[in-house]
Amino acid sequence: MVISLKDVAKRAGVSVKTVSNVVNGYRHVTPATRQRVQQVIDELGYRPNLTARHLRKGRTGIIALALPELGNPYFAELANAVINYAAGLDYIVLLDPTNGRRDQEILFAQGFRARLIDGLILSPIELENEDLLARGHDAPLVLLGEREYEAPHDHIAIDNVAAARTATQHLLDLGRERVAFIGARQGRSRQPAHLRLRGWREVMSETAAGGGDDLVATTDGYGREDGAQGMARLLDSGAAPDAVFCYNDVVAIGAMRTLAERGLRVPEDVAVVGFDNIEDGRYCSATLTTIAPHKQAIAEAAVDALLSRLDGAEEEKEAAPRHVRPGFALIRRESTLGRP
Amino acid sequence: MVISLKDVAKRAGVSVKTVSNVVNGYRHVTPATRQRVQQVIDELGYRPNLTARHLRKGRTGIIALALPELGNPYFAELANAVINYAAGLDYIVLLDPTNGRRDQEILFAQGFRARLIDGLILSPIELENEDLLARGHDAPLVLLGEREYEAPHDHIAIDNVAAARTATQHLLDLGRERVAFIGARQGRSRQPAHLRLRGWREVMSETAAGGGDDLVATTDGYGREDGAQGMARLLDSGAAPDAVFCYNDVVAIGAMRTLAERGLRVPEDVAVVGFDNIEDGRYCSATLTTIAPHKQAIAEAAVDALLSRLDGAEEEKEAAPRHVRPGFALIRRESTLGRP
DNA sequence: TCAGTGATGTATAACGATGTAAAAGTCAGC
DNA sequence: GCTGACTTTTACATCGTTATACATCACTGA
Numbered sequence: 001m002v003i004s005l006k007d008v009a010k011r012a013g014v015s016v017k018t019v020s021n022v023v024n025g026y027r028h029v030t031p032a033t034r035q036r037v038q039q040v041i042d043e044l045g046y047r048p049n050l051t052a053r054h055l056r057k058g059r060t061g062i063i064a065l066a067l068p069e070l071g072n073p074y075f076a077e078l079a080n081a082v083i084n085y086a087a088g089l090d091y092i093v094l095l096d097p098t099n100g101r102r103d104q105e106i107l108f109a110q111g112f113r114a115r116l117i118d119g120l121i122l123s124p125i126e127l128e129n130e131d132l133l134a135r136g137h138d139a140p141l142v143l144l145g146e147r148e149y150e151a152p153h154d155h156i157a158i159d160n161v162a163a164a165r166t167a168t169q170h171l172l173d174l175g176r177e178r179v180a181f182i183g184a185r186q187g188r189s190r191q192p193a194h195l196r197l198r199g200w201r202e203v204m205s206e207t208a209a210g211g212g213d214d215l216v217a218t219t220d221g222y223g224r225e226d227g228a229q230g231m232a233r234l235l236d237s238g239a240a241p242d243a244v245f246c247y248n249d250v251v252a253i254g255a256m257r258t259l260a261e262r263g264l265r266v267p268e269d270v271a272v273v274g275f276d277n278i279e280d281g282r283y284c285s286a287t288l289t290t291i292a293p294h295k296q297a298i299a300e301a302a303v304d305a306l307l308s309r310l311d312g313a314e315e316e317k318e319a320a321p322r323h324v325r326p327g328f329a330l331i332r333r334e335s336t337l338g339r340p
Numbered sequence: 341m342v343i344s345l346k347d348v349a350k351r352a353g354v355s356v357k358t359v360s361n362v363v364n365g366y367r368h369v370t371p372a373t374r375q376r377v378q379q380v381i382d383e384l385g386y387r388p389n390l391t392a393r394h395l396r397k398g399r400t401g402i403i404a405l406a407l408p409e410l411g412n413p414y415f416a417e418l419a420n421a422v423i424n425y426a427a428g429l430d431y432i433v434l435l436d437p438t439n440g441r442r443d444q445e446i447l448f449a450q451g452f453r454a455r456l457i458d459g460l461i462l463s464p465i466e467l468e469n470e471d472l473l474a475r476g477h478d479a480p481l482v483l484l485g486e487r488e489y490e491a492p493h494d495h496i497a498i499d500n501v502a503a504a505r506t507a508t509q510h511l512l513d514l515g516r517e518r519v520a521f522i523g524a525r526q527g528r529s530r531q532p533a534h535l536r537l538r539g540w541r542e543v544m545s546e547t548a549a550g551g552g553d554d555l556v557a558t559t560d561g562y563g564r565e566d567g568a569q570g571m572a573r574l575l576d577s578g579a580a581p582d583a584v585f586c587y588n589d590v591v592a593i594g595a596m597r598t599l600a601e602r603g604l605r606v607p608e609d610v611a612v613v614g615f616d617n618i619e620d621g622r623y624c625s626a627t628l629t630t631i632a633p634h635k636q637a638i639a640e641a642a643v644d645a646l647l648s649r650l651d652g653a654e655e656e657k658e659a660a661p662r663h664v665r666p667g668f669a670l671i672r673r674e675s676t677l678g679r680p
Numbered sequence: 681t682c683a684g685t686g687a688t689g690t691a692t693a694a695c696g697a698t699g700t701a702a703a704a705g706t707c708a709g710c
Numbered sequence: 711g712c713t714g715a716c717t718t719t720t721a722c723a724t725c726g727t728t729a730t731a732c733a734t735c736a737c738t739g740a
Contacts, residue, residue: 002455004696015720020698028718047454047478051394052696055725060391070420071619076410083437092453095435097423113432114387115342115726138387224623257623279411283564283597285625344726355690360728368687392726395695455696 003046012040023048062092063306064117066108068100068125072223072250073278074295075123081299082121089307091118100221102126111138119306140309142302146195152321154305158293158328164199166330167245167273167291172207174336176243176271179204180215182230182255183222183247196275200245214239222247227254235262242270243336249274249281249290256284256335272335287333297326343386352380363388402432403646404457406448408440408465412563412590413618414635415463421639422461429647431458440561442466451478459646480649482642486535492661494645498633498668504539506670507585507613507631512547514676516583516611519544520555522570522595523562523587536615540585554579562587567594575602582610583676589614589621589630596624596675612675627673637666 005023009016014037021029022037029037040046054060065082067075083093094117098104105127108120123144132151135141143155171179181200197216205211214237217230227246231254234241246252252274256266264270266286274281274290281288301324308316345363349356354377361369362377369377380386394400405422407415423433434457438444445467448460463484472491475481483495511519521540537556545551554577557570567586571594574581586592592614596606604610606626614621614630621628641664648656 005698006696016696017698017721018719021719024698030718033718047451049395049696050454050456051391051400052455052725053698054391055389055395055695055727056697056699058725070410070416071413073411073413073416076413076416079435080410080437083435092434094432095419095423097420111387114390115392116390224619228623253620253623256625257627260625279564280593280620283568283593285596285600287597342726346726356726357691357728358689360726361689364728368689370688373688389726392695393728395697395725396727396729398695 002049003044004049005046008037008040008044008046011044012037059118059310060092060116061090062094062117063303064094064096064108064113064120066096066098066105066120066122068123069097070095072248073280074248074250074276077278078295078299081295082303085296085299086303089303091303091307098125100125102128102131106131109141110135114138118310121302121306140306142306142309144298144302148195154309154322154324156298156301156305156324156326158298159325160195161199161202163275163291163293163328164196164245165203166199166328167275168200168203170289170330170332170336171243171245171271171273172203174243174267174271177207178209178215178239178241179207179243179245180217180234180239180241181245181247182217182219182227182234183251184216184218185220185222196245196247215241219247219251222251224250224254224257227251228258229254231255231258235264243267243272244270245273245275247275249276249278249288252288252290252335253280253284256286256288260285267334267336267338274335277331281333284335286335286339289333289336290331291328292331293328294326301326342389343384344389345386348377348380348384348386351384352377398455399458399650400432400456401430402434402457403643404434404436404448404453404460406436406438406445406460406462408463409437410435412588413620414588414590414616417618418635418639421635422643425636425639426643429643431643431647438462438465440465442468442471446471449481450475454478458650461642461646480646482646482649484638484642488535494649494662494664496638496641496645496664496666498638499665500535501539501542503615503631503633503668504536504585505543506539506668507615508540508543510629510670510672510676511583511585511611511613512543514583514611517547518549518555518579518581519547519583519585520557520574520579520581521585521587522557522559522567522574523591524556524558525560525562536585536587555581559587559591562591564590564594564597567591568598569594571595571598575604583607583612584610585613585615587615589616589618589628592628592630592675593620593624596626596628600625606675607678614675617671621673624675626675626679629673629676630671631668632671633668634666641666 005016005019008019019037022034070076079095086093096108105124119140121142121144124147129149132149141153143153145157146160168179181197184194184197201211217234219226219230244255246255252272256272259266259270266272274288277290277292281290345356345359348359359377362374410416419435426433436448445464449462459480461482461484464487469489472489481493483493485497486500508519524534524537541551557574559566559570584595586595592612596612599606599610606612614628617630617632621630
């Protein structure tokens with residue numbers, strides 16, 4: 001049997017509202033009443049029906065976090081950070097994997113789960129600008145990650161170009177000359193959010209090797225297998241890289257696997273830099289040098305941005321779209337420095 | 341402005357219920373009416389308020405999945421599987437990391453989020469039997485994983501003892517003699533759910549090395565660092581293992597890291613077997629031999645069990661607690677077989 | 681012509697909580 | 711003992727939906 005306020009009220013001999021007042025810690029309730037009601041609540045094991053509360057309040061306290069997939073530890077770690085930070089602010093996070101598919105991303109962006117969620121944090125991969133514009137302006141939306149849009153939404157992303165430059169420069173500083181890039185996406189010409197590729201190109205174009213396509217391996221996705229295959233193609237092509245900067249850490253891990261299979265040493269033969277600073281990188285046989293976006297800062301910025309649209313003062317809610325740039329750091333490890 | 345059924349009804353000149361009927365695809369609606377209503381719905385951009393629907397129906401179509409953490413890829417992959425499978429059955433999954441803390445696990449088990457979720461799948465670590473018994477019998481609960489309880493709930497877990505025996509035996513079959521175990525939990529004596537340790541012990545106790553504690557490294561947790569430290573202690577203790585069976589894959593990855601740092605080769609000096617078959621294992625410098633629980637089967641069994649309690653026929657709902665044992669397989673890779 | 685049938689549509693009451701406004705209770709001060 | 715000011719409690723409407731019960735309508739068959 002499900003206990004409602006009414007049941008408690010009847011048993012305690014007070015009105016429904018009084019019970020509600022007790023539950024919500026309303027100030028003006030006599031200690032005597034409060035105690036009596038509380039006792040009945042405990043006796044009956046009453047728990048407020050959140051759904052009813054949500055309906056009445058017009059708010060659910062739930063925000064959605066739509067990420068490509070949890071199989072990539074970066075997203076898993078980010079999700080963890082968002083969930084925990086939001087929990088501290090009394091918000092529940094609903095995690096929605098989009099599998100990087102445009103139809104899924106559209107679904108979430110356009111207000112699937114209407115009024116079940118108060119707002120949405122979306123890390124898009126395939127989503128197009130027009131999809132965002134076609135959006136009924138329902139719950140506020142915060143965008144996450146490398147892709148850039150001309151749409152009025154808050155956007156949280158580190159400076160990907162600068163980070164990529166830093167990574168590439170690090171390899172050059174170590175004396176490497178033929179620094180390759182793995183992870184450019186094929187067929188994404190229409191809105192080329194290749195900020196990391198751009199950073200690589202900017203730095204490499206000023207070197208003897210140049211920033212040409214011979215040192216770029218395009219991939220279909222951003223997974224381990226993509227990295228492994230990309231590395232294999234680079235080696236087979238005769239590009240003869242002595243270093244690679246990978247789109248992300250799992251791509252780098254895939255690339256290192258191929259290097260190991262070919263009997264090439266990291267970093268002696270090929271130095272490797274990743275991107276994301278996932279925990280796995282610290283346990284590879286050559287620990288992975290990587291760009292570490294400040295994940296906690298990203299998670300907090302995303303949630304804060306969303307909540308300021310939801311709960312902020314009027315001028316905060318209506319403020320122009322914000323672009324927050326959390327910091328990043330280059331973490332130097334064995335895959336570029338070698339074992340000390 | 342938020343559009344409700346009422347607004348649509350007024351504009352279309354029909355009753356609220358008729359609009360509801362159209363939205364829900366109720367059969368007996370004239371095509372003419374249906375079209376007129378549908379047009380207004382499209383015009384106004386009406387979206388049903390899920391919260392209200394949930395209140396009215398007494399069901400939300402949301403199930404919670406409480407896992408220790410997403411930082412362990414096994415749980416991330418499992419979560420992905422559960423979310424996707426449940427989505428196919430029109431259920432939404434709310435992911436709740438417990439961080440392996442008892443208070444968090446109790447919270448979820450005892451009906452936190454009352455009536456926001458229809459049911460709960462919980463993978464406990466610290467939870468005690470008494471915590472489960474103290475549960476108000478609210479939403480149905482399905483348990484996941486190694487821990488065993490004397491409480492009337494469905495339980496999904498592979499045969500951990502058999503799996504551990506298989507892994508250990510595999511190492512013995514390769515001619516290893518001193519097979520260690522990393523990952524026994526300290527201070528868990530009260531309810532020693534150490535099925536994997538037991539499996540190891542059963543097999544090892546019949547060998548010359550024996551199943552004694554000298555070859556067991558206890559750890560505080562089940563993460564990469566625990567594996568690294570456990571391996572270090574084993575090596576320092578003089579136990580001189582020529583193989584290790586690790587509680588799970590991330591522990592194994594940590595252990596392999598330590599081996600690499602010590603200049604020991606895998607598998608020549610020490611062979612390694614993990615447990616979980618996470619994707620990372622296929623990309624280690626020595627790919628990881630591991631026990632592969634059938635994750636998809638586990639995810640499906642958990643969701644199916646829960647939904648049969650929710651939506652099943654009466655006798656299904658009331659059936660005795662079920663114990664489902666999905667299968668597993670030993671995946672032989674380089675960490676035991678070497679590079680071909 | 682009219683009862684009987686089934687299809688279609690409507691009015692209204694829930695679901696369980698909270699907000700509002702007003703009623704009831706308490707107490708000080710004269 | 712009464713007024714006024716304040717505290718405590720109550721009754722009722724409301725959030726947006728679906729379920730129930732009933733009204734209406736068109737059509738069939740005697």
